[in-house]
Amino acid sequence: MQVTRHERLRALEPSFAYYLRDLEHIPIERLAPDPTARAGLVARRYSHKGGETQKLRVLPQVLAALPDGSDFEKQVLFYCYGRMESSAARVPRSGRAGQAGER
Numbered sequence: 001m002q003v004t005r006h007e008r009l010r011a012l013e014p015s016f017a018y019y020l021r022d023l024e025h026i027p028i029e030r031l032a033p034d035p036t037a038r039a040g041l042v043a044r045r046y047s048h049k050g051g052e053t054q055k056l057r058v059l060p061q062v063l064a065a066l067p068d069g070s071d072f073e074k075q076v077l078f079y080c081y082g083r084m085e086s087s088a089a090r091v092p093r094s095g096r097a098g099q100a101g102e103r
Contacts, residue, residue, distance in 0.1 A: 023041060023044065023045040024045060024049065028042055028045075031045075035065040036065055036066060036067065036072065038065065039061070039062045039063075039064075039065035039066050039076070040062075040066075040072065040076050042058055042061060042062055043055075043058070043062045043076045043079075043080035043081070044079075044080060046058055046080070047079065047080035047081075055080070055081060059081070062076065062080075
């Protein structure tokens with residue numbers, strides 16, 4: 001029996017459930033208990049709303065909670081800030097996770 005293209009695509013459908021939420025109405029401190037996950041959600045919250053000013057305003061908070069040089073940090077910066085990644089290099093890094101007392 002020949003498997004059709006439609007049947008092959010159907011087999012690739014996710015077999016898990018997920019929820020879509022409007023993050024704008026959830027207080028930041030309640031987005032996630034883990035600081036790294038919360039930072040990703042904060043960045044996502046403002047990635048398509050509020051314009052560059054709002055995105056840049058939350059950038060220090062996001063960077064402070066993300067591990068330096070991690071793949072997740074790079075993904076958050078690329079996905080949520082896109083070409084603004086060069087701006088992140090100019091943000092003071094004091095207080096960032098894993099850099100206590102370093103400069």
